[in-house]
Amino acid sequence: MHACKQWLKILLDIQRLASASVCSVLAGRNLSVVLQAVWQKNAKLAPQQRAAIQDISYGTLRYLGQLQGVLDQLLDKPLRDKALRCLLLVGLYQLQYSKAASHAIVDNAVKTAIAIKQAHAKGLVNAVLRNFMRRKESLLQALEGNEEASYSHPQWWIDKLKMQYPEHWQSILAVNNQHPPMTLxxxxxxxxxxxxxxxxxxxxxxxxxxxxxxxxxxxxxxxxxxxxxxxxxxxxQDAGAQYAATLLDVKDGMRVLDACSAPGGKTAHILELAKVNLTALDSDSERLQKVSQNLKRLNFTANLITGDAADTSKWWDGRLFDRILADVPCSASGVVRRHPDIKWLRRAQDILQFAEQQQKILDALWRCLAIGGKLLYVTCSVFEKENGSQMAAFLERHQDAQRLPLTGIDTLEGQLIPNEMHDGFYYALLAKG
The missing domain is CATH 3.30.70.1170 (Sun protein; domain 3)
Known part of the structure; x- marks a missing residue:
C-alpha cells in the first residue's frame, strides 16, 4: 500500500510540476530557465521524473495551438484561472500524445486539481478530459480550418512564413513540431x-x-x-551549426574572434580545425562559463572575454582579427523544435528589435576585421528581416565588403531551411577589401 501511495505521489508531482512549468512559460518565462528552477526547488526528483516533466512541458508547448483549440471547444465559457487552464492543457496533451492509460491521466488530473488548491474544479477537470476522450475525432476535425490550431504556431508567424517561403512554409511548420535530431x-x-x-x-x-x-x-x-x-x-552539435567553423576558413596562426560565443560549440569546432589565437566573447558571464567547460573537456584554450559585441570600446585591444564569427542574437525561429516555447514567447515586433541589435553588432565587428579578412554572419533564424534583408543593408553601408559564395553547403541564398537532418540557419560570408 505504501509503494502504491508513493507511486501516486510521483505521478501527481509530474503532472503538477509540468502544469506549473507551462503556466510560467505562458506568463512570459523561458522554459529552460523555468525547468532549472524546478530542478533546484525539487532536488529529490529522480532522473525519470525530470525526464517526464520535461517531456510533458515540451510536448504541451509544441502542440499548444492545437490543444488550446480543443480546450476552447470543450469549455462553455472562457476559463480565467490560468493554473487550471494549464492543468487541462497538460491533461489533453497526455491523452492525445502519451502512452499512459487514459483513465490514469484523468484521475491524476483530478487529484492534481485538489493538490493545487483547485478542489472546486475537480468536476470540471474530470468532465473536460473525459469529454475529449469521447469526442476526440470530431474536436480535432473541427480545427482543420484554424491555421493556428492546425499548425500550432501563432498566426503572425504562419503568415510571415507563407510570404517568405511559398513553397516550403508548410514543411517548415511541420518540422518545427517534430522532436529534434541528436547529431554529433x-x-x-x-x-x-x-x-x-x-x-x-x-x-x-x-x-x-x-x-x-x-x-x-x-x-x-x-x-x-x-x-x-x-x-x-x-x-x-546540430549538423546545420557545424557548417560555421568550416565556412570561416581558418588557418593555423590566425587571430580569430568568436563573438556571441556561448555555449561554445562553434568555438570548439574552430579550434579542432586549426591552431589559431582565438578570442571567445559573450555578454553573459554565466553562459561564458559553458564555453570554458566545453573547451576544458576538449583540452583547448582560448581568451575568454565578457563583453558586448556591439560596444568594442569596452573589450577590444585594437589588434585586428583575420577571421570573425558573428553568430548574432536572433529570434531563434530556426530552432523551434528544440525550444517550442520560443514560438509562443516571441512577438512580431521582436524581429525588428533583433534586426536593430544585429546591425549594431555587425557594424562594430566590421571595424575589428583586418583587410583581406573574412567575417561569417550567422543566425538560427528563418525570418528575412534578420537574414537576407540584414545582409543587403550591410552591403549598402559598407562598400569595402564583398559577399563570398558558400562552398559545400546547399542553401536558399544562404538560408538553411529546417528539415529532418538539421535546424534552420542563415549564413553570409563577407570579405573585407
Whole structure:
C-alpha cells in the first residue's frame, strides 16, 4: 500500500510540476530557465521524473495551438484561472500524445486539481478530459480550418512564413513540431566518422553519417553513453551549426574572434580545425562559463572575454582579427523544435528589435576585421528581416565588403531551411577589401 501511495505521489508531482512549468512559460518565462528552477526547488526528483516533466512541458508547448483549440471547444465559457487552464492543457496533451492509460491521466488530473488548491474544479477537470476522450475525432476535425490550431504556431508567424517561403512554409511548420535530431560532431584530430560509427555500433547505438564530421543518432541518448565524450572525441552539435567553423576558413596562426560565443560549440569546432589565437566573447558571464567547460573537456584554450559585441570600446585591444564569427542574437525561429516555447514567447515586433541589435553588432565587428579578412554572419533564424534583408543593408553601408559564395553547403541564398537532418540557419560570408 505504501509503494502504491508513493507511486501516486510521483505521478501527481509530474503532472503538477509540468502544469506549473507551462503556466510560467505562458506568463512570459523561458522554459529552460523555468525547468532549472524546478530542478533546484525539487532536488529529490529522480532522473525519470525530470525526464517526464520535461517531456510533458515540451510536448504541451509544441502542440499548444492545437490543444488550446480543443480546450476552447470543450469549455462553455472562457476559463480565467490560468493554473487550471494549464492543468487541462497538460491533461489533453497526455491523452492525445502519451502512452499512459487514459483513465490514469484523468484521475491524476483530478487529484492534481485538489493538490493545487483547485478542489472546486475537480468536476470540471474530470468532465473536460473525459469529454475529449469521447469526442476526440470530431474536436480535432473541427480545427482543420484554424491555421493556428492546425499548425500550432501563432498566426503572425504562419503568415510571415507563407510570404517568405511559398513553397516550403508548410514543411517548415511541420518540422518545427517534430522532436529534434541528436547529431554529433566528431573531433577528427582524435577519430573519424567511420571509426566512431563502429564504436557506436559496438555500444549498440545506431547512427549514420551526415558528412565528414557529422553523425546523426537514430535515437537520442544521454551524453554519458557516448563513447569518448568525456575525452573530447565527440560533441553534440546540430549538423546545420557545424557548417560555421568550416565556412570561416581558418588557418593555423590566425587571430580569430568568436563573438556571441556561448555555449561554445562553434568555438570548439574552430579550434579542432586549426591552431589559431582565438578570442571567445559573450555578454553573459554565466553562459561564458559553458564555453570554458566545453573547451576544458576538449583540452583547448582560448581568451575568454565578457563583453558586448556591439560596444568594442569596452573589450577590444585594437589588434585586428583575420577571421570573425558573428553568430548574432536572433529570434531563434530556426530552432523551434528544440525550444517550442520560443514560438509562443516571441512577438512580431521582436524581429525588428533583433534586426536593430544585429546591425549594431555587425557594424562594430566590421571595424575589428583586418583587410583581406573574412567575417561569417550567422543566425538560427528563418525570418528575412534578420537574414537576407540584414545582409543587403550591410552591403549598402559598407562598400569595402564583398559577399563570398558558400562552398559545400546547399542553401536558399544562404538560408538553411529546417528539415529532418538539421535546424534552420542563415549564413553570409563577407570579405573585407
Amino acid at each position: 560532431r566528431i573531433n577528427r584530430n582524435l577519430s573519424s566518422v567511420d571509426a566512431y560509427l563502429n564504436q557506436l555500433k559496438a555500444n549498440e547505438i545506431s547512427a549514420r553519417a551526415l558528412g565528414n564530421s557529422a553523425v546523426k543518432l537514430d535515437h537520442p541518448v544521454s551524453v554519458d553513453k557516448l563513447p569518448g565524450f568525456s575525452d573530447g572525441v565527440v560533441s553534440v
